[in-house]
Structure formats: C-alpha cells, structure tokens
Amino acid sequence: MADTTAKPKGAAARSSGTRRRGRKNTSPGLGDEKPEELLDYYRRMLFIRRFEERTAQAYTQARIGGYCHLNLGEEATVVGLLDALRPDDYLFTNYRDHGYAIEKGMDPKKVMAELYGRADGVSKGWGGSMHMYDTATRMLGGYGIVGGQLPLATGAALAISYRGGDEVVVCQMGDGTTNIGAWHESLNIAKLWNLPIVFVVINNFTGMGTTVEMSSAEPELYKRGSAFRIEGVRVDGRDVLAVRDTTAELVERARKEQTPFLLEAWSYRQKGHSVVDPAKYRTEEQWEQARADENDPITLFEAKLAEAGVLTDELREEIAASVKAEVAEAADFAENSPHPDVSTLFDYTYATPVPNESRRMPADPVFAE
C-alpha cells in the first residue's frame, strides 16, 4: 500500500482509497460483485437509514430521551467498514453508534429497546443511545466522551497482542476527535507497541458546528498518522464498496503485520449534530452539499444498481417493504419491552460485590436498621 502521507498538501483526491486499488474514479463500477451481495449492501444501508429515521421520530415523540446522534448520510461508511471485519474482530465507537451496533451483528430490536431505555435493551437500559455494547458480537461500546474510546481500543489491541491472537480492533471516531490529547497518546502507544488496530476517522467535515478547518491545523486528516509513522489512507465514504475494500486491506495488514493504521472516510452528515440540532450554523452551500444526491450514499448506490440492472423496481419495493416491516418490528419490540425494575438499581455498580456498599435510595438514612 502506498504511503499516502507522502502526498503533497492539498493534492489528496477524495478517491485516493479506491484509486490505490486501480479503479478509475469516485464511482467505480460494480465490478464482478454478485448481485445478491450488492443487494445485501443496499438493503443494509437502507435498513440503517430507516432505523435512524424511526429513531428520530420516536425521539420527537419523547419515546427516546437524552442525546441522539444519527448515522444519516454515513450509511455506506458504516456498512462498508463493518463488512470488512471478521466476526471476532472488535469495534469501539463514539456516541454515533446505532448503525455500527446493528452492523456488528447486534439485534436491532435490542438496539431500539436500549434507545427506549427498556429492560430488553442491549445494556438493559443503562446505556441509552450513546452506549451500545455487546460482548457476543464484540461491539465493545459506544462512548460519549469525545476521544474516550481511543485509549480503550488501544488497550483491547494490547490484550490481543499479549495473547498472540489474530483479531483486530477497529476504533471509530469523528474528525473533531483528532485534536484531543487521547488521539495523540493512543496513536503513539499503538505504534510503539505494534498493536493490531485501525483508527477510523469519519470525516463529515464538522464536529457539532466546528469545521475541520477551524479545528485541525492539518485538515487532511489521514496525513496525521505520519507523526507516529502510521500509514494513513483516505477513502470515499459515500461508496460502500470502496470503504469495504480499503478497510479490508488495512484490517488484514494490521492483522498480519501487527501494526496500526489510520483510515479517513469522507461522509456527509445529512442532518444536525443530533436529532435536536437544526444546524443553523450551516451555510446554504453547506446544506446543499449535505443534501446533494451525489453525496447520499444510498441514492448513489441505488442509481448504480438500477443502471446495472441489479435493482428492478419490483425488487426495490420488496426491499423497502421488508426493511419497513423490520424497523416497525424493532420499534414495537421496544415499545412493548418493560421498563427496568427499580429494584435492580444497585445491581451494576460492582462486578465483585463488597460488604458495606452503599445501597441507599434518596432520603434513606445512612444507618437503617
């Protein structure tokens, strides 16, 4: 793999990831992909889209509380990224985690139930939107402190390396995260100790309302691994196949060479930072960019599939209907799941129980006999 960090500033193309693989442009053909597989990607992206739309709706109906950050516009990145992992590879993400959780193999019904704060939620209602976690599928958590997941993911890679395993850790984050101390400390440690980890920066050009140019002295984010001798690659995050191929290559190299990599994926966040953010800071031009058909990974892919004759109108309707039904099923499941029992309030403070642990409800006396 070419070290793209050697490129002159400003010369990086959006498609550098795909170009490296010998493809001509940002819209590579569908190659010799099997139609079933292509349709599967389409279906999975659409599922995340509809799931998130449903989430937004439930949020505005106050069925979901707290903060709620969606993957709208970033579906190709989510699906492509996760498709490149083995089931036993690990994933750490930030708070924008619903799509990743589902793609890592978690049951969408339980993801929705977690959003509703119900007992059947993946974290039994203790985490909410920002904290999807599942040991079985190795989704090791969404984290709400910007950059907080980076040291943890690095440590998970350390554990793999300590045991001589061949799993890889993927650590997702946003562009804004690349300026926090934990970024520098984690990349440095990962390279020093030769850990099998791929740091993935979803560059949607904004952290809340702050643009990459406002926050990063080097806004070409994939280059920023060079300070740690970590190879960085940029990929067009609108293209599910490009994301998949580039990720697969980096993950396999991390596995074989036991060394970290950095992947930057360009994506377009279609809405505000969270469900409640009207994104008034966006200029007309920025809104156009975010909404443009050519920046919508699903519209793009749909057109390509139709053009190639893979997606007929009939199939499209069929897929849409089944996705809709499955999302509705998830919402119904969440709606009907019980609230966690208040008697379990003290069950998850310590893994090894202790005598003298305070288990008081507000207004209980300290010494109750």
Add this chain to the structure above:
Amino acid sequence: MSVITYRQALRDTLRAEMVRDENVLVMGEEIGVFEGSYKITEGLLKEFGPRRVKDTPIAEEGFVGAAIGAAMLGLRPVVELMTINFSLIAIDQIINHAAKIYGMFGGQTSVPMVIRTPGGGGQQLGATHSQNIELFYSFIPGLKVLAPSTPAEASSMLRAAIRDDDPVLFLENLGLYNTKGEVPEDYAQPENDDVATIGRAAVTREGSDITLIGYSRMAMVATQVAEKLAQEDISVEVVDLRSLRPLDRQTFVDSVKKTGAAVICEDDWLTYGIGAEIAASIQEGAFDYLDAPVRRVAMAEVPMPYAKPLETAALPSVESISTAIKETLSAVGKRVG
C-alpha cells in the same frame, strides 16, 4: 512472622501475583528498565520480560485507558502512576470509563485493573507533588479505593485488589514505603490466599476513652498517638479505615458508640474532605452516644509549601492530633492525663 518494609511487601506480593496469574501485567512510566521511581517493580522486568512489564511513554491518559481496554478483554493490568498528582491527567479515563463501564453497559463487562499510586506530603516536593486527592476517586461509585497503612495490610490488600473484578485505586504514601511491620511467613508465596476483604475497616488498637480514625499514613500516625497517650493514661481506640470506597461506616460508628467521642485525622484538606464524610456518618449513626463534637485534624488548607518548617506545620502531627484529643476529652470533663 517476619518484619519487612511496606515497600518490600508490595514488591513481593506483586511478583507473587504475576507468578500466580499469567493475565497480570504491570504498566507505567519507568517501571521496567528504571525499576520504578520508588522501586516497587524492582526485578520484575528481568524476571518477566517486556511483554509483562511494560514501560509506557509519559501519557497518563493513554496508558491508563489502554489498561482499561486490556482489562475489558480479561487481562489484569496493574498500572503504576508515578504519583497520584499525575492521575489528574488520566482522570477522565478513571472516572468516566474505568468506573462506569460495568454499570453503563448493564453489567456485561467489568474492568479488573489496579492503579497503584503514591501520594502525600512531607517530602519537600512542593504544591503539585504533595497532594492527597483520593477524595476525587472515593466520591465515585464503581471505583474501589484502598489505603493500606502497614506492610501486612499492603500485602493482603494488593492481593485482593488484583483478584477483584473491579477497578481499584490502590493508594500508597511516600511516608510509608520505608516503614516496617510484621507479615506472615508466606506473604510472598503465589499460592497464598490471604486476601483482604475490600470494604472492611479495622479496629487496630482497642481503647475506651476516645476513637481516633485515620487511613494510610495517618492510621500509622494514629497508632503512634495512641501509644504516646497511653503513657498519659488516656485510652485511645484506633480505627484504620483501610478502604475509602466502599466505606465501612459500621466499624467506626460502633467504636464511637463505645467510647463516646471521636477525632479524625487525615492528611488531605479539611473542607469537603474524607473526614467530613466520616464526621457526618458519626452524626447520623451515633449522635446519641456522643459526649462531645467530633473533631477533625487535617492538612492546612494551602497549596503545599516547599520550605521545611512550613511544610511540617501544614501537616497533622502526633502533637496536633494529641492536642485535639485532649481538648475533646476535657470538653466533656473526661480525665486528661
């Protein structure tokens, strides 16, 4: 029984746990090649190699967080933070992650790690290197905070901390490393199962006139105070808290019910400090038994000065604690020697 230093108790116990369990590894700044700023990890790199004894860059947030992530995958990292003062750099990882991961993921994964770290004043290290900020961590559910005061406690509590499935902040004190005490003959045997119960305080000396409560170095000083006052015919009962979270209120409240009076000594700051919590608990649990207001002897509320006489004056001493005890006793008309 043999008599060893607090330092040696920690070193030998750490080594024994590494022999016992392949998942135990140590990480921190200068712990390998340099063998530890306070030599607790002396010899470990030679014996276990760099896979299990990991020198880290000066990146407290990065390596404390990495230890948390490694613990989530089942390793049992023992991190050394050079001093508790530098834990402030890692406080996000400790409070927002180590302490919360078990709860916020509904009990699906735990963080079996230990952070060993010395603290305390008295070494002329100035304002940024002389703090006891265990209060920050003792405030947080999900963390366990231990503060052993003797070599025997240090050994059995470190063993408990390493074998526990939760994140444990293990407080050492610069003033304790060279102190000596008795330990069982087999304290350094890997098969030793003398594991302290986390969350239990101890009455380390019985007495009838007043209860003196301390932890870490101040538990040792409390014993000195009790020995001195015994010669003046004042009978002091000493409670060593040993565990700051979970806090064993019952033990000291029972003691106060017996003696009717209490003094708390701590070498952290007074306002909002650990002594405040102890005093409040005594008020709630033993108000009717109190013959006098609870007194607290704590560090002077200043950034720690460097100059020796100022530093000495800022710290609680055998004298200042003895004075507080005598004043408390005379206030209730108890005999003062």
